[in-house]
Amino acid sequence: MMRVVWTTDIHLNFLQPHERADFYVAIQNYQPDAVFISGDIAEAPSLRDLLHEMQCAIDRPFYFVLGNHDFYHASIETVRREIEDWGLTQSGLIYLSTSGLIALTPQTALIGHDGWGDGRLGNYQQSPVRLSDQALIRDFQGLDRDAVLAKLQALGEASAASLRDVLTQAVDSYQQIVCLTHVPPFKEACWYEGKVGNDDWLPYFTCHAIGEVLLEMAHAHPDCQLTVLCGHTHHAGTVQMLPNLLVKTGSAEYGQPHLEDILMIE
Numbered sequence: 001m002m003r004v005v006w007t008t009d010i011h012l013n014f015l016q017p018h019e020r021a022d023f024y025v026a027i028q029n030y031q032p033d034a035v036f037i038s039g040d041i042a043e044a045p046s047l048r049d050l051l052h053e054m055q056c057a058i059d060r061p062f063y064f065v066l067g068n069h070d071f072y073h074a075s076i077e078t079v080r081r082e083i084e085d086w087g088l089t090q091s092g093l094i095y096l097s098t099s100g101l102i103a104l105t106p107q108t109a110l111i112g113h114d115g116w117g118d119g120r121l122g123n124y125q126q127s128p129v130r131l132s133d134q135a136l137i138r139d140f141q142g143l144d145r146d147a148v149l150a151k152l153q154a155l156g157e158a159s160a161a162s163l164r165d166v167l168t169q170a171v172d173s174y175q176q177i178v179c180l181t182h183v184p185p186f187k188e189a190c191w192y193e194g195k196v197g198n199d200d201w202l203p204y205f206t207c208h209a210i211g212e213v214l215l216e217m218a219h220a221h222p223d224c225q226l227t228v229l230c231g232h233t234h235h236a237g238t239v240q241m242l243p244n245l246l247v248k249t250g251s252a253e254y255g256q257p258h259l260e261d262i263l264m265i266e
């Protein structure tokens with residue numbers, strides 16, 4: 001049995017050093033065997049230092065994916081490559097988007113990918129919503145509305161394809177699969193103040209491409225239990241999409257990171 005602390009959208013760059021230290025102690029007090037983080041850890045310029053600081057303080061393996069904020073002031077590909085290369089030299093920091101399947105226990109596999117709000121649900125064309133992503137992530141700068149949508153869709157599809165590969169391996173050998181991803185994969189998992197997101201926010205708050213892969217794989221493997229842990233909307237909720245597909249969305253508040261859940265993994 002493994003005891004895991006799950007936390008999401010911790011945005012460490014908004015905290016003073018003593019606030020970060022208090023947060024690390026709060027996690028340590030639960031004496032976890034591992035820590036899961038489902039993205040929005042910091043922003044690109046501070047991401048490595050803050051992740052390293054947190055992992056050194058807690059001194060347990062960290063399994064994580066990245067969120068949109070983690071790419072701010074840089075490009076997506078650059079950050080992903082840097083974190084992959086750097087993670088290979090750091091023991092205990094495992095970036096799930098590039099690590100492949102992790103055997104947590106003989107029964108349970110851990111997989112994950114960043115995901116992206118892929119513009120496919122809700123009404124992108126009519127939505128007045130603009131995320132800071134489009135100004136602060138290089139990939140989007142200078143793109144018109146249609147080009148942004150094409151980029152969002154391509155990012156979602158690439159995440160889904162990567163997740164499909166690793167999920168295909170996992171379903172053959174494990175009864176339980178835990179999947180970490182930043183963006184909720186379903187409208188039903190896109191909580192906002194106790195309700196599911198509306199058509200203006202859904203394009204940015206759901207990764208439909210990943211949702212399709214999860215539904216297809218869960219349907220095809222009814223004996224395999226899938227638990228998805230995500231964040232991004234900063235509002236919590238749980239939805240049972242299928243008898244064997246559970247999605248938990250974590251809450252968050254800027255400047256006040258907290259533990260979302262303690263998971264006991266067999």
Ligand SMILES: [Fe+2]
Nearest residue numbers: 009040067232
């Ligand atoms: Fe966030």
Ligand SMILES: [Fe+2]
Nearest residue numbers: 040067068232
């Ligand atoms: Fe986010």
